[in-house]
Every structure is written in C-alpha cells, then in structure tokens.
Amino acid sequence: MTNPKEMIVAGIMSGTSADGVDVALCRIRLSNSDTPHIKLIGAREFRYPKAVRSAVLAAMDAKSISVAEMSRLHWRLGEIYAEAVEVTAQEHGLKLDLIGSHGQTIYHQGVASKYLGRPTRCTWQIGEASVIAEKLRTPVVSDFRPADLAAQGQGAPLVPMLDYVLFRSEKVSRILQNLGGIANMTAMPAGASFEDVLAFDSGPSNIVIDGCMRRLFQKSFDRNGAVARRGRILRSVIEQLLRDPYYAAPPPKSCGREQFGEAFLNRLLDLCHRSKARKEDVIATTTALTAESILNAYRKFVWPHLGQKAPMAKSIEYVVAGGGARNSTLMQMLREGLEPMGVRVRSTDDLGVPTQAKEAVAFALLAWLTWNNLPGNVPTATGAARPVILGKVTRA
Structure with a gap:
C-alpha cells in the first residue's frame, strides 16, 4: 500500500427516511497498523425543507415522474448538500481536502429481475456532485454503490x-x-x-x-x-x-x-x-x-x-x-x-461517534479510500465477487 496523506474529509449522508442531511467532518490518515485512523472533528444535522422532502418522497415512490422533475431535484439536492457542508466547515474553521457524498437513494434493486430481455440490477442516488465541487472548490467522491453492483454485489450495505x-x-x-x-x-x-x-x-x-x-x-x-x-x-x-x-x-x-x-x-x-x-x-x-x-x-x-x-x-x-x-x-x-x-x-x-453521524463518517472514510485507490466494499457483506474501488471522483 502507498502511504496516503492525512486529509480533512467531509462525509454527507441522506438516508432512506429522507428527513434531511447529516454532515461529518473527519481527519483521516493511515495508522501504524496499516489501517485508516479516523478522528471525528464535528457533525451537524440539517432537515430538508418541507417542500424538498415532499419532492424526494414523491420521487422515491413514483410509478412515473417527468425527466425534468428528476433532473431539477438532482441539481437542487446538490445545492442543499453543498450548503450543508459549507456551513459545517465554516463553524469549525476548516479547509476541506475531500468530500464524500452518498446522495439520496431514489431507487435500489440489489437482486436482478428481467428488463428488456436481460436480468438487471440497478441503483440510483441523486445530488449533483459537480455543484458541490464547484461551490466548495473541493474534489467530491460520489455514486458509491454502482461499482459493487457491477462486481455482482448488491451495492449495500457499505457502512461495514x-x-x-x-x-x-x-x-x-x-x-x-x-x-x-x-x-x-x-x-x-x-x-x-x-x-x-x-x-x-x-x-x-x-x-x-x-x-x-x-x-x-x-x-x-x-x-x-x-x-x-x-x-x-x-x-x-x-x-x-x-x-x-x-x-x-x-x-x-x-x-x-x-x-x-x-x-x-x-x-x-x-x-x-x-x-x-x-x-x-x-x-x-x-x-x-x-x-x-x-x-x-x-x-x-x-x-x-x-x-x-x-x-x-x-x-x-x-x-x-x-x-x-x-x-x-x-x-x-x-x-x-x-x-x-x-x-x-x-x-x-x-x-465516540454520535448516533446520527455514523453513516456520514462512513462516507467520509469511503471517499478517502477511493481517493487513495483503495477498495471500500466488504464482499462478505454485499456479495460482490471481489473488493472494488467505489465511487466517481468529480474535481473542482
């Protein structure tokens, strides 16, 4: 393994409850035992505005939804995530090196079913990473689940x-x-x-x-x-x-x-x-x-x-x-x-980890691993054929 540098990483999580956004600020480095050492610096919860939560819930359970509506929601969530991270970083006077954004899951199908003649599994998390990267001038790792699915895993759970x-x-x-x-x-x-x-x-x-x-x-x-x-x-x-x-x-x-x-x-x-x-x-x-x-x-x-x-x-x-x-x-x-x-x-x-912050800390860690070209999934948890590097990197 290379020797990754210490980084200040923000993790962003918005879960299936769709009630809001959790942000965790972490200092992550490689320990003497060759495993990541994580120190939680601070965490903050942000509730979705009522109209935003209604739109997210409607998108999750929709039989059909317009492309325009989904695209707008995707970009609006990117703005909300960026604002949440910016507020949290400013409160702690920190300059971030990296951001890990889970996004809002709109659809997740870990088990294959037939679609257009082929067995298909899929997952979709929204919240445009380019908006976050541009607003905060910080690279963002997002879209963590697809790589595990592509390796025959279920794309979840990733917190293990x-x-x-x-x-x-x-x-x-x-x-x-x-x-x-x-x-x-x-x-x-x-x-x-x-x-x-x-x-x-x-x-x-x-x-x-x-x-x-x-x-x-x-x-x-x-x-x-x-x-x-x-x-x-x-x-x-x-x-x-x-x-x-x-x-x-x-x-x-x-x-x-x-x-x-x-x-x-x-x-x-x-x-x-x-x-x-x-x-x-x-x-x-x-x-x-x-x-x-x-x-x-x-x-x-x-x-x-x-x-x-x-x-x-x-x-x-x-x-x-x-x-x-x-x-x-x-x-x-x-x-x-x-x-x-x-x-x-x-x-x-x-x-030592607040109950509401844990998953946000997890995606800070997964972002750090991805940035350093290290696998982030646990194959015994997801069923993947092998460990894989998760996510996509959007540079500022």
Whole structure:
C-alpha cells in the first residue's frame, strides 16, 4: 500500500427516511497498523425543507415522474448538500481536502429481475456532485454503490467498512445496528478478520413508522416513541407481515422503499384496520415489527455466525446508531429481546461517534479510500465477487 496523506474529509449522508442531511467532518490518515485512523472533528444535522422532502418522497415512490422533475431535484439536492457542508466547515474553521457524498437513494434493486430481455440490477442516488465541487472548490467522491453492483454485489450495505475499521474488537463480539429508514446490521465476532464480517439489511425501520405517522397524525416521526408507547401491539398483524420472504432469505441481502414503501404501508394499514386498531395501535405495531424483525434476524443469522467464529468471546455488544436510537420505545423493545440472551445494548455515543453521524463518517472514510485507490466494499457483506474501488471522483 502507498502511504496516503492525512486529509480533512467531509462525509454527507441522506438516508432512506429522507428527513434531511447529516454532515461529518473527519481527519483521516493511515495508522501504524496499516489501517485508516479516523478522528471525528464535528457533525451537524440539517432537515430538508418541507417542500424538498415532499419532492424526494414523491420521487422515491413514483410509478412515473417527468425527466425534468428528476433532473431539477438532482441539481437542487446538490445545492442543499453543498450548503450543508459549507456551513459545517465554516463553524469549525476548516479547509476541506475531500468530500464524500452518498446522495439520496431514489431507487435500489440489489437482486436482478428481467428488463428488456436481460436480468438487471440497478441503483440510483441523486445530488449533483459537480455543484458541490464547484461551490466548495473541493474534489467530491460520489455514486458509491454502482461499482459493487457491477462486481455482482448488491451495492449495500457499505457502512461495514467503517464498522470494521472503527469498532472491531479482539475480545468483544459486536453487532453494529443502524436504525435508519432501513434497519441494517454488521456482525463482527471477537478478533474478526475482514472475511469474518457479516452484514445485511434486516428489514424496515423508520420508513414504516414515519409513513404511518404521516398518514395518521400528520407528523414526520414518532418523537421518542411516545405514540407507540400509548398503543396496543397487534401480534396477529406482525405475524402476517413477517411471512414476507425477505425476512427468511439468507444474507447477503439489501432492501429499501422498493420492498417496504407505499404498497407495504397500504397493506399494513389495511391489516390494522381489519383488526379495528386505534391510530396509536398502528404505531405500536409498526414499532414492534421493526424490533421483531431485527430480533429474528439476530437469532437466525447473527447468533450462529458469532458462535461459529468466536465461541470463546467474553461478551456480545449490540451497538445502535441512526435516528431510531432516539426512539425509546423501540430501544426498550430491543433491550427486552436482547438482554435475556446475554447481549449488552449500547449506542455508538459510548464509543465516540454520535448516533446520527455514523453513516456520514462512513462516507467520509469511503471517499478517502477511493481517493487513495483503495477498495471500500466488504464482499462478505454485499456479495460482490471481489473488493472494488467505489465511487466517481468529480474535481473542482
């Protein structure tokens, strides 16, 4: 490996929940152990303006949308990302060397289906990188997922590279759980090698809870899980929804609004209506669905992996990040399911990374790797045939 220089890198993340933009400023260099050393300097959250969020959500779930509308949204998001990074860098008085922009996922299909006579997989993240590079006069790495898909991977999850670099432990087995729009987890046995990393999307998280809150309460999300706490969990509804083949499919696997968007939401609400559910019951049930799908994935896929790879591990830690970490009702459900199995539940805050900043830090790292011609995917997580260099570089 060459000796990459230390760089100040901004990571930008806007997730499946489409609620806004997270920016993380990181100092990244090569450590003595030949792995990246990451220091988080600062992080900031920016909410999408209401009209922008509505446009993003409409584009995600659209059966069809005009080319003009999509092009305008692509450029408008580039402006929003540039402004968010500029504000954050100015607050910390930093001159950036590089920016990594995940973009806003509009469509993600990690499993091939037939299109125009050929099996096709695809992904699309928008937010014009040239706008960011020009406004900040800084090179930008963007469009991270296609290279992994081209190498026969699913293009997701990509955060496991950060999990391995930052949270791997010699003595403790760790599950890094992101509770964003989609719930995804990275399992690393104690003393894990790169090939021991298991990661996958377990199913929906905030996208279903938030969707029901918008439909029933005209609110963006269930603050602190307060509405779910007042409701009754409809176990029969959860049992029917958990029959979806996605949950039983083995990793590697990834999902998004394509599986758990408006059509799924309509089905869930119809099942709840048949059960004569109150509005609060619907939110309690969607929250419990997230918890149950995660717990089932842990029992079915993660626990056997940890036991096989690190049978003598002293302890298991379940480390949570993402917006769902602020939902105390969801967190209580996860603790009640995991702690009797001897799993300690923590947040990334305990390990030095704010829960909302983790994915933005991940894309700062992935940008740094790309800039230095180093692979960024974890093939055991995505199913790719080989490690590949991710993203496209736009120079200022």
